[in-house]
Amino acid sequence: MSYTNKYDVIIIGGGTSGCSCAYNCSNLGLKTLLVEKNNFLGGLMTGGLVVPIMKSSATDLNCKYYNLLVKTAKKFNAQATYKDGNDGWFNPEVLKIVLEDILTTSKIKMNLDILFETNIISINKNNSLIENIILNSNLLSLPVESTYYVDATGSAEFSILAGCEILKENNIIQQNSLRFILDNVDFNKFELFLKSLDDDENITNTFRDDISNTLHFTTASTWNDNESWKLDKYLKLGVEEGLLIETDRSYFQIFSVAGTNNKVAFNCPRINNYKNNPFMASNELIEAKKAIWRIYNFVKKMFPGFENSQICNIATQTGIREQNRVKTKYYYTKDDLISGKKFKNSVLSANYGIDVHSQNKNCSMTQVKKNYELPIDTLISNDFDNLFIIGKAIGADFYAQSALRVQKSCMSMGEAIAKYIAQNKN
Ligand SMILES: Cc1cc2nc3c(=O)[nH]c(=O)nc-3n(C[C@H](O)[C@H](O)[C@H](O)COP(=O)(O)OP(=O)(O)OC[C@H]3O[C@@H](n4cnc5c(N)ncnc54)[C@H](O)[C@@H]3O)c2cc1C
Structure with a gap:
C-alpha cells in the first residue's frame, strides 16, 4: 500500500455511508483516504449490530454499491433475502470481512488507503476551504491534505470540529x-x-x-x-x-x-x-x-x-438514531418528503416512512404514499465549498432525517457524492 499525504478525497468515518463513498470514489479513479476510528468497517451495520436493512422502494438510483454488498455478502454466506423481497438481511459480524473484501479488490485498492484506529485532531481552514487536517493514529500525528472532504461520521464530528453551523430547529429527541x-x-x-x-x-x-x-x-x-x-x-x-x-x-x-x-x-x-x-x-x-x-x-x-x-x-457502537445535523445548501423538510417533491439532482429515490422512536406511548410510524427524492444540495456544506456530509447527519429536519437515515439511503448518499466529486473535480 502506498502512503501519500495528498488525496482527492478524504472520508472521515468508515461506516454505512462512508464505505459506499470510499468504494465509489476509488472506483471512479479518485485518490481516496478512508479514516475510521474503530478497527473494523461498517459503523452501525457491524459495530451497532443494526440488521437487517429496512426495505425501501424498488428504484435503483445510486444502488450500485448496495447491490455489490448483497452479492458479496451472499458469497460469504452472510446474506439472506426475506419473503418480502428485502435482500438486505446481513450477518453483522461477517459483514466486517465482507466490507474489507469489497474495499481491497485490486481496482479499488489502487486508489484507496484505509486508516483504522485513527481520529481527527485538528482542521486547518482558509476562508471557505478546508486545506488540510491532522489525524491521530496511535499517538502518531499524521498531517494529510485533500481537495475534498466527506463527513461520514454520522454524528457530524468532523463538521463540528471545522466550525460548521449545526441545525437547532427543535428540541425533539428520540430514543x-x-x-x-x-x-x-x-x-x-x-x-x-x-x-x-x-x-x-x-x-x-x-x-x-x-x-x-x-x-x-x-x-x-x-x-x-x-x-x-x-x-x-x-x-x-x-x-x-x-x-x-x-x-x-x-x-x-x-x-x-x-x-x-x-x-x-x-x-x-x-x-x-x-x-x-x-x-x-x-x-x-x-x-x-x-x-x-x-x-x-x-x-x-x-x-x-x-x-x-x-x-x-x-453492540460496541451505541445505536444513536439522530445526534447532530449539519446546515447544508438545501434544508430538506418533512413536507418535501411527504409530498414526494422531485429534484433535478436527486441522490436517491425511497419510500421508507417517518420513524421517530419516541419516549412516549402511541407514537407510530408515518407511512409515505409516494417515493421521495433528496437533492444533492442537502449533502453540500453551507460553510465550506469542499466539504460534504453523508449519512444520518445531513441537513434535513428532524422528521425527514428519521426516514432518510435508513441504511440503503445512506449508501446511496455515499455513491451520489462520489459521482458529484468526480464530475466536478478540476
Ligand atoms: C438502533 C438503531 C436501529 C436502526 N435500525 C435500522 C434498521 O433496522 N434498518 C435500517 O436500514 N436502518 C436502521 N437504522 C438506521 C441506520 O442504521 C443508520 O442511520 C445508518 O447506519 C447511519 O449510517 P452513517 O454512515 O451515518 O453512520 P455509521 O454507520 O454509524 O458510520 C459512522 C462511522 O464513522 C466512524 N466515526 C465517527 N467519528 C469518527 C471520527 N472522529 N474519526 C473516525 N471515524 C469516526 C464510526 O466509528 C462509524 O464507523 C437504525 C439505527 C439505529 C441507531
Missing part, C-alpha cells in the same frame, strides 16, 4: 438502543411457537427459504395501545412476574441472523438519549446492559427455543 445478539436458539422450536401465535401476519412471521431450506423470522411488540401485537401478553406477563420492567415493553423486536441457524438479533432495549450530557448518556449504557440481562432471562423463560440461548454480542 437510542443498545442492540445485542443471542446464540444457541432452537429455530425450529421457536418457529412452531411463532406459528401457533399467528400464522400469516406481517410482523410476526417465519419464512423458509425454498432453495437452502434455511429458516428466517422476525417479530415485534411495542407498548402502543393502538396496535395489537401477538407477543404483548407475554411481555405483560414478564412485567407481572418481575422479569421485565414496564419500559422494556416499549419496543421489542427480533430478527434471525442471516447465514446462521441459531442466532437472533434484538433491536432493543431502548435507552434515553442524553445527547448533551455525557455523564447521563454513560449511565444509560449501564442501564442498557441491565435491560439486556432482563430481556435475556425473560426470553429464556417465556419463549420456546430460547431455553439454552447465550448472549454472544452486545
Whole structure:
C-alpha cells in the first residue's frame, strides 16, 4: 500500500455511508483516504449490530454499491433475502470481512488507503476551504491534505470540529438502543411457537427459504395501545412476574441472523438519549446492559427455543438514531418528503416512512404514499465549498432525517457524492 499525504478525497468515518463513498470514489479513479476510528468497517451495520436493512422502494438510483454488498455478502454466506423481497438481511459480524473484501479488490485498492484506529485532531481552514487536517493514529500525528472532504461520521464530528453551523430547529429527541445478539436458539422450536401465535401476519412471521431450506423470522411488540401485537401478553406477563420492567415493553423486536441457524438479533432495549450530557448518556449504557440481562432471562423463560440461548454480542457502537445535523445548501423538510417533491439532482429515490422512536406511548410510524427524492444540495456544506456530509447527519429536519437515515439511503448518499466529486473535480 502506498502512503501519500495528498488525496482527492478524504472520508472521515468508515461506516454505512462512508464505505459506499470510499468504494465509489476509488472506483471512479479518485485518490481516496478512508479514516475510521474503530478497527473494523461498517459503523452501525457491524459495530451497532443494526440488521437487517429496512426495505425501501424498488428504484435503483445510486444502488450500485448496495447491490455489490448483497452479492458479496451472499458469497460469504452472510446474506439472506426475506419473503418480502428485502435482500438486505446481513450477518453483522461477517459483514466486517465482507466490507474489507469489497474495499481491497485490486481496482479499488489502487486508489484507496484505509486508516483504522485513527481520529481527527485538528482542521486547518482558509476562508471557505478546508486545506488540510491532522489525524491521530496511535499517538502518531499524521498531517494529510485533500481537495475534498466527506463527513461520514454520522454524528457530524468532523463538521463540528471545522466550525460548521449545526441545525437547532427543535428540541425533539428520540430514543437510542443498545442492540445485542443471542446464540444457541432452537429455530425450529421457536418457529412452531411463532406459528401457533399467528400464522400469516406481517410482523410476526417465519419464512423458509425454498432453495437452502434455511429458516428466517422476525417479530415485534411495542407498548402502543393502538396496535395489537401477538407477543404483548407475554411481555405483560414478564412485567407481572418481575422479569421485565414496564419500559422494556416499549419496543421489542427480533430478527434471525442471516447465514446462521441459531442466532437472533434484538433491536432493543431502548435507552434515553442524553445527547448533551455525557455523564447521563454513560449511565444509560449501564442501564442498557441491565435491560439486556432482563430481556435475556425473560426470553429464556417465556419463549420456546430460547431455553439454552447465550448472549454472544452486545453492540460496541451505541445505536444513536439522530445526534447532530449539519446546515447544508438545501434544508430538506418533512413536507418535501411527504409530498414526494422531485429534484433535478436527486441522490436517491425511497419510500421508507417517518420513524421517530419516541419516549412516549402511541407514537407510530408515518407511512409515505409516494417515493421521495433528496437533492444533492442537502449533502453540500453551507460553510465550506469542499466539504460534504453523508449519512444520518445531513441537513434535513428532524422528521425527514428519521426516514432518510435508513441504511440503503445512506449508501446511496455515499455513491451520489462520489459521482458529484468526480464530475466536478478540476
Ligand atoms: C438502533 C438503531 C436501529 C436502526 N435500525 C435500522 C434498521 O433496522 N434498518 C435500517 O436500514 N436502518 C436502521 N437504522 C438506521 C441506520 O442504521 C443508520 O442511520 C445508518 O447506519 C447511519 O449510517 P452513517 O454512515 O451515518 O453512520 P455509521 O454507520 O454509524 O458510520 C459512522 C462511522 O464513522 C466512524 N466515526 C465517527 N467519528 C469518527 C471520527 N472522529 N474519526 C473516525 N471515524 C469516526 C464510526 O466509528 C462509524 O464507523 C437504525 C439505527 C439505529 C441507531
